[in-house]
Amino acid sequence: MKKLLAIALVSFGLVAAQTIAEITRQVQANLDRSPWEATITGRVQLPDGSSQDAEFRLQVIPGKEQLARVEFKKPAALEGNFVVISDKEVWNYLFLTNQVIIQPRAKARVEGLGVNLTDLGDFNQLAERVTLRLLGEQNTPAGAAWRIGGSPKDASLGFASMEILVLKSDPRPLAITLRDSSNKVLADLSFSNFRRASLTPQILRKRPADAEVLRRN
Amino acid sequence: MIRMGFHQYRRLLHFVLIVLGLQLSAAGLAQSLTFGLFGRLPDALTPTAEATLPLGDFTLEARLQRNALGIGLASALEFSALGRLSYGVRAGLGFAGWGVESRIGGTFGPVAASLEAGYSSTLRSDLWVGDEALGGLRVGLLGRYRLGPRETLGLGLGYKRNLAGLASGSGELSYALRQEQTYTFGLGVDDSRLYALLGWRGELDEAGTLLEATLRAGQYNRLETTLTLPLDEELNNLKLRLTAAYPWAASLGVEAYRFRADASYDGGFSLWLRYTLSFGGTE
Numbered sequence: 001m002k003k004l005l006a007i008a009l010v011s012f013g014l015v016a017a018q019t020i021a022e023i024t025r026q027v028q029a030n031l032d033r034s035p036w037e038a039t040i041t042g043r044v045q046l047p048d049g050s051s052q053d054a055e056f057r058l059q060v061i062p063g064k065e066q067l068a069r070v071e072f073k074k075p076a077a078l079e080g081n082f083v084v085i086s087d088k089e090v091w092n093y094l095f096l097t098n099q100v101i102i103q104p105r106a107k108a109r110v111e112g113l114g115v116n117l118t119d120l121g122d123f124n125q126l127a128e129r130v131t132l133r134l135l136g137e138q139n140t141p142a143g144a145a146w147r148i149g150g151s152p153k154d155a156s157l158g159f160a161s162m163e164i165l166v167l168k169s170d171p172r173p174l175a176i177t178l179r180d181s182s183n184k185v186l187a188d189l190s191f192s193n194f195r196r197a198s199l200t201p202q203i204l205r206k207r208p209a210d211a212e213v214l215r216r217n
Numbered sequence: 218m219i220r221m222g223f224h225q226y227r228r229l230l231h232f233v234l235i236v237l238g239l240q241l242s243a244a245g246l247a248q249s250l251t252f253g254l255f256g257r258l259p260d261a262l263t264p265t266a267e268a269t270l271p272l273g274d275f276t277l278e279a280r281l282q283r284n285a286l287g288i289g290l291a292s293a294l295e296f297s298a299l300g301r302l303s304y305g306v307r308a309g310l311g312f313a314g315w316g317v318e319s320r321i322g323g324t325f326g327p328v329a330a331s332l333e334a335g336y337s338s339t340l341r342s343d344l345w346v347g348d349e350a351l352g353g354l355r356v357g358l359l360g361r362y363r364l365g366p367r368e369t370l371g372l373g374l375g376y377k378r379n380l381a382g383l384a385s386g387s388g389e390l391s392y393a394l395r396q397e398q399t400y401t402f403g404l405g406v407d408d409s410r411l412y413a414l415l416g417w418r419g420e421l422d423e424a425g426t427l428l429e430a431t432l433r434a435g436q437y438n439r440l441e442t443t444l445t446l447p448l449d450e451e452l453n454n455l456k457l458r459l460t461a462a463y464p465w466a467a468s469l470g471v472e473a474y475r476f477r478a479d480a481s482y483d484g485g486f487s488l489w490l491r492y493t494l495s496f497g498g499t500e
Contacts, residue, residue, distance in 0.1 A: 046299075072298055077327035079366040080395075081298040092297055096329045096361055096369070101295060108295070202450060209420075209427040209445040213452055216293065217248070217271050 020134045023146055026171040027123045032062040035199035041074075042175075042189035054189065061199050069204040084205055091205070099212045107217070129153060130162060137168075140175075144168045159186050248276075253491035255282070255346040265346060265491070278307070285311025285344045300325035314339030314352070327363035332356075338380075346489065353379040369393040371403070389414065401431065410436035438463040448473065 037059040044054045055074035061067045068085045072078040080095030090108035092101045126132075130150035138147050150162040160181040165174040175190040253265035263283035270277050278289035291305030302323040309316045318335025334356045335341075341348035360372045371391040378384040391403030391414055401416030412435030420427050430442045439462040446455040458470035468481035477491040 070298075075326070076366040077363055078298055083298055092295065094298075094300065094324050094329075096327070096363060097324050101293075101301065103295065108297075205450065206425070209425045209447045209454055210418075210429060210443060210456075214293075215248075216295070 020132050020148065023134065023148065023166060023171065024123050024127050024132065027166055027173070030171045031060070031123065034196050035059070035061045036194065037197045037199065038191045038194040040189050040191055042187065043185075044187040044189070045185070054187075059197070059199055059204055061201065061204060065201075067201055067204050082207075091207070093207055093211065097212075098208060098210065099214055100207055102213065102215045104217065126150075129157060135163070138165060140165060140167070142167055142174055145174055249493055249495045251491050251493040253489060255487065255489040257346075257487035258485055261487075263346065265489070278305075280309070280345055282311075282346060284313065285309055287316075287345055296325065300329075309337070309344035311339070311344050313343035316341060316344050316352075318355075322359075329359075329361040331359045333358075346487075350483075351377065351379055353377065367395045369395070371401075373405075391416075405433065405437075407437045412437040 037057060040054075040056045040058055042054055043051050045051050052075045055072075057069075057071040057073065059069045059071075066087060069082060070085075071082040072080070078095075080093075082091075082093045084091040084093075085105065088105055090103050090105055092103070092108070093099070094101070130152050132148055132150045135147040135149045138145050145165040145167050148164045148166060150164065152159060152162075159178040161179045161183075163177045165176075166172065167174050172194060173191055176187070177185060177189075178187040180186055248269050248271060249267075251265075251267040253267075254262075255265050256262045266279075266281040268279045272290070275290050275292045278287075278291065280287035280289075287307055287309035289305055289307030291303065293301055293303035295301045300323065302321075302325075304319075304321040306319045307317070314337065316335065316337030316339070318333065318337075320331065320333040322331030323329070334354075336354050337344065337352045340350050340352045342350040354377065356376045358372075358374045362370045362372075364370055369392070371389070371393065373387070373389040373391075375387040376384070377386075385408040387405070387407045389403055389405035391401055391405075393399055393401040393416070398417060398419030401414065401418075403414035403416075405412050405414055412433045414431065414433050416429070416431040418427070418429040425447045427445045428442070429445075430440070432441075433439045440460065442459045444457045447453075448455055453474055454472070456470070456472040458468070458472075460466075460468045466481075466483040468479060470477070470479040472478075475493045475495075477489075477493070479489045479491075481487050
């Protein structure tokens with residue numbers, strides 16, 4: 001009986017593992033299909049401990065030369081700031097000083113607000129950094145969704161657990177919640193206005209022509 | 218004898234400059250090398266060289282001209298979209314004297330501020346042709362505060378005490394409103410001369426051509442305009458700068474790709490031509 005139970009548990013584990021791998025594959029394939037953009041809204045905890053309303057626009061060109069742009073709308077103090085991430089470089093634009101700081105991707109801090117937003121556009125990378133597991137399903141206004149839990153493989157990611165809702169009918173993230181080790185919410189963000197868009201590298205790299213360019217290594 | 222020693226010293230400095238320049242470029246260490254030629258009527262002529270190279274998290278900067286050299290060290294902490302903190306020191310030594318300066322600047326969320334302080338025992342332009350023709354103590358504070366998504370308050374304070382011991386101060390308060398274009402209004406005082414400030418900045422076309430114009434008018438008069446035209450996707454721009462001031466002074470600058478030319482008149486004519494080689498990394 002014990003043996004049977006053990007086999008059943010192992011089998012269940014394998015099925016669950018395959019399922020999460022399959023979901024990850026479906027999400028990645030869907031997001032890789034064509035350029036897209038989405039608005040991300042919610043609340044994030046800033047490094048000083050305060051909680052702020054947040055709104056970003058995420059634009060992604062998938063493919064071999066993937067390019068992502070995160071444009072800040074809220075908090076108001078950050079409106080106009082944006083980050084452009086390619087395989088090689090990270091551009092960080094600061095509105096207040098009209099500067100573009102360019103750093104190699106490997107050394108740049110992309111997280112900034114406690115969550116690496118580009119991971120949401122690159123599920124494979126997310127799966128590399130976080131151990132994902134399927135928690136179940138949930139109905140949302142957008143339709144049925146998978147509830148996926150995750151724990152970081154590396155403590156330096158800055159959170160202890162995450163939960164993502166993935167839309168089943170059009171596999172893409174709907175919402176993400178990050179918590180610290182005391183279960184306090186660090187970020188609670190939802191996706192809206194998801195749409196396929198004819199984005200080009202020129203559009204994503206758009207910056208004020210007179211911005212001071214600072215290269216750092 | 219003394220004069221001979223002076224010439225030998227100057228020749229030695231020439232060799233040091235040339236060798237340092239060659240070493241930096243040959244070793245591939247320099248991240249950028251800028252060679253230039255500066256001339257000022259009637260008889261001032263000097264080659265100039267600027268180099269930057271990485272030293273761990275720091276960037277070493279070197280400036281060389283015929284009769285002076287300068288060394289600087291700078292670094293910064295980056296906080297992604299939240300801001301950054303940069304700081305640096307620089308020292309210059311030449312036949313005319315010496316100078317030191319330091320600066321620290323930070324941007325975090327809605328606040329940006331920078332503080333610069335320096336002292337020079339000679340005119341700063343004797344140590345670096347691109348610097349002002351004033352010596353002594355110089356302290357400057359700049360601050361910006363974002364009142365809201367579209368409104369920014371700016372404050373500038375300056376204090377100078379020249380080599381003759383004469384002190385002067387300056388202050389400027391400005392308010393910028395960003396809509397499609399940015400409008401700036403302000404009031405300032407420069408060494409007891411009052412002026413009003415008006416500024417406009419905006420894109421002129423779909424290609425991103427950008428014009429910025431700032432007028433300070435009153436007892437102190439100065440117009441600064443910059444036209445920037447994007448040339449390609451590689452961050453190359455054509456920049457045209459024009460500055461005119463009364464009492465009469467003017468400068469015209471053109472910058473494209475690796476070239477830069479600056480002509481100016483402030484009682485005498487000068488021309489500075491520069492060419493930059495980049496090797497990646499910090500500029």
